[in-house]
Amino acid sequence: MIFSAPVFVWFFLPLCLLLCLGFLSPPRRNAGLLVFSLIFYFWGEKVFVLYLLVSLMTSYLIAHALRRSSRPAWVLGLGISLQLAGLVYFKYAGFFAEALGMLQLQPDNEVLQRLRQVHMPLGISFFTFQNISYLVDVHRGEVEPEKNPLDYALYISFFPQLIAGPIIRYRDVASQLASRIVTADLFLSGCRRFLTGLAKKVILADNIGEYVNAALHIPPQELNLYTGWLIPAGYALQLYFDFSGYSDMAIGLGRMFGFRFLENFNFPYVARSFRDYWRRWHISLSTWFRDYVYYPLGGNRKGPLRTYLNLWIIFPLVGLWHGASWNCVVFGLLHGTFMVAERLGLERWLERAPRPAGHLYFWLLYLVSLAVFTTDGLSHAFFVLKAMAGLGTQTDPYQSAALYFSPALVLWIVLAILFSLPIKNFLLLHLQRLPHRPRAWIFSFQRPARLGWYGLLAWLTAGEISGSAYNAFIYFKF
Amino acid sequence: MDRGRRFIHMCLLSGLAAGLTYYILNGSDIFIKKPRLLLLAQGPSGQVPELFVDDGRGYFSPELKAVGTTADLVSQGYVLELPDVPLALRLRLDLGQEAAAWHIRGLVWSGPQYERTWTADTLFPRLQPLRDIEHLKLKNDSILVTTSGEDPALEILLPDLPGFWHFIRTPSAWNPPALLAALWVGLVTALWVHFFFEKIWFQNENLVWALLFAAFLGLPWCVMWGEPKLELTPAVRRENRRLAPLPRWEWDSLFTLPDRWTAYFEDHFGLKSFLAGWDARYKYSLLKSSPKPFEVAIGRGGWLFSRDTSLMRDFLHHEKMPASVMRRIRDNLEFLQLWLSRRGIRFFVFIAHNKHSIYPQYLPAALQHQGRPSIYEQWKQYMIDSSFVLPIDAGDELRQAAQHAEVFYPFDTHWNFHGGLLATRKLLFYLRRDFPQIPELHDSLFRWVPLDEKNADLARKIALQDVLHNREHQPSFRHNPSHPLPPPDFPHVPLLQPTLCYSVDNPALPRLLMYRDSFTNLMIPYLSACFSRSVFLWTHAIDPLSILQEKPDVVVLEIAEQHIRNLASIKTSVFQKYDAQPTQNH
16 A cells, blocks of 8 residues: 555545544554554555564564673674565565576576565565664664564554655654654644645656656667656656655654654755765665664774775665665665765865856766666666667657657656755745845735645645546446 | 735635636526527528537537527527537538528627627628538628538638637626626625634634645545545446445455455545546646546647557557468458358458548647558558458548548547448448448438537546547438347357347348447448348457358458457357368468
8 A cells, every 4th residue: 555545545544543543542542553554564565464573573572682681792683684684585585586597597496486576575675674773773772672562563563654764763753652742733734744745746756757657668779868868857856756755744644643753855956966965865764874884884984995995885785775676786886986986075176166067967977877776677777878878769750759748747847846946945045034024924925825735735636646546448348 | 914914815815706706607507698699590481590519629509599589680580599608619500401592691699708790791701611502692781692402501610709808898798697796705705714814714723724634535535435426427437447346354355355445445435536537637728738648649639549559659650560460360351251152141341440540630740650551551452462352441531521521539539420421331332232222321311410428438538528528410310210129149259348239121131240349339320221130249259150140141340440450360260160161272
């Protein structure tokens, strides 16, 4: 079940809100939310809900064992290994099987064939990382092991953040798990945030994504300059509004139930360097890698060479976390390389250069990396890059640029670019500089305008969700 | 909030409410001031013409309010009241059914937003003879029209309608009752807004937000279980498919329950068709884009075209039909021809052209073919060169007719009834060589009846069937000789739609068995009138049992251009059970 599905928005969510907030007293809400979270996971992943339970119970027990053990490092190692074993098996088994197949190591081996077909449970990367961060934090003594298994189970499986993050640290929500108050202001701000995220997802990400997906299905040798650029540029916007939309929805849903999650995005597309970008993009993931991999490897405290090496280790891992494919590894390597280059002096040069030069540098290389990230296989990526360079060889008229263009796409892209910039902050900053009377006059419209804005979002979002479920046939479909 | 700002809020919202009220009332039939057309035309012995309006989406017959004397202009006129604010571009007058002299004195077009009068001399340059008009000349204060044939008609081309500012400058065109009502609503809104801000909003702002979100999350749920009648059109009709049933609770199928419930909910949630329709409407009207750009393309003049990949690729003439497939189809058809002729049955293959082939000029600019032969053209040439079975099509006739009339629906994949009639005539032309007793379908047999149907398949595909209708003047028999019969049962034939059966009380006519697809729907009214018994099976799976059961004189296989590859999969082996003779080799 995804948050933008009608069954979630108009069935699961109202039911969950009604029962958990309307009928359950605050002490029982955690149990209610846990039941709903497990139903949510069962809905999409069926029997794999057992894996989720085993995974979270394992880390719950190991965290307690850590405190009692005389060799906590060994116990921690065991806990992390168990978590990673599950992740590697479910997420990377197929990838490794492919790799072995490429190396011609028993390509027809039956075991490899089976490994290629292993189903990856949804959200496994997120809950595995949450489990690991919890174990490490307990080991470091930063948090006490959670005593109540139901609360811990809720921390891991809480449905708003279960399938698409953000990666929540236990220390950030420990006190909220124990007790929290759902105020009207918090609940309604959650509703607004959820609606914003939903609108980002269904109005911008999905509409742009339709064109990007169509372009991704063009035979690679038939890509032209336009479709070549449409893939990474469209995907950049789709990815941001999809992912940040999910994060907004997760944060909003969390607020509805009294949780306050940390922000996961901070206008990443205003970045002028990759270092800046990774401070703004998927913050919970980059800080996770920083705290649990980069720092333990020595971070930047062991000299520049070690720092560069660490970056070269971290970013392929980040790429691999995003997807089990060579494209993701290369994406990570590219980002690692850019980061190293910036540390070698490029960043200082960019700071001195005019601002557009920084944006141009970032966007050009970012789109190149996305062309690799989003495509299916490295050869596909090669053709996209070739088309972006104007060397495409499209001959099939069915793949001509005009067929992947519409006035609506222009509107979505313009809106997406506008909303990926901190316009609200910009406007507020400039309004604050106005004299008191005109400023007060303009701000007097703020509340009605906000209501009108969210009313419009609700209307358009409901239309998009319904339109996506509308599936008419030319002939009667039996 | 000070008084000034509150006043601005009130003005804005009450103005909006008043404008909206005027717009709704003005377009509705609550008040009298509807668009009105007064045509002053007089035929022999007070006869009045039949009038049709084309609002840019095809001719339709407006609601007839009255016919009689008008005091406004001269003597007798023809008064027509239209049901909606029209964007009329053309009017068509059908002037009786026999030779006569008609006088047209003028036209008054008055509506809530405009009022314009054309006298005879200003109207004259706008007249365009369509058919059976002998003379057309200006005489004194009227236009004299002399008709000659059985179905005379002429067209009046009107200029673009005046816009908003014309309406503002023409108080006589205003709609006073709607205006009064709008002012009243505006006043009430102002009072309500005042009350809302003072008593509700600022004292309880959270309540307003809560109501907004409760409506967003709860309305579809409430409509689904509370008042499903609020849905304007049942989804089964709109989406043209069987909807998922309410899942039953069974322990055995627990793991499939979420998927079954999801399917059920997504098919049945409240306000689905309403919301999807509005979503499609704003994308189509405001953004000028197809709501499903990779399924349906919007062409020039608003025409819709399927973006079915194989169809498009074929149209763009990038495909080549493999020789093995062409050979296979040829062998299958020749086998059928021989098998049927041994039983004294004539066999014809009739190909229905795609809309893309007949109206390439309406396709989006990006979709222009490369001049290479299409799949059908390749195959047709192959059959001409190497086979004794020759496929029939009405391509030339349709293209020729398309120059001055619509032969396909703009918002549908199919030809219209006019196109269906042309196709039928072409098919009958060939049939008549073997069965000369089949009657000819002359124009005189038909009267042109307006059709306005909310079932255009491409419009339905993008949830716009309420906006984009199939409109045309359907050639309808003045005296239809055929009547429907209970259809025969063919349990062994897989059918997409029920079988149709008709008969004509003339045993001299042959019997027809037709295997067909949806294009035949628009031919059936005409074909059924030409056979003593005609049976239409919606399948291309020709089978010997149905033929032996029905004992026809003619078997016709109608197939749309994009599906001819399917002819390669006809199972001739089932025929061989009924025939010891082997297939002829080539």
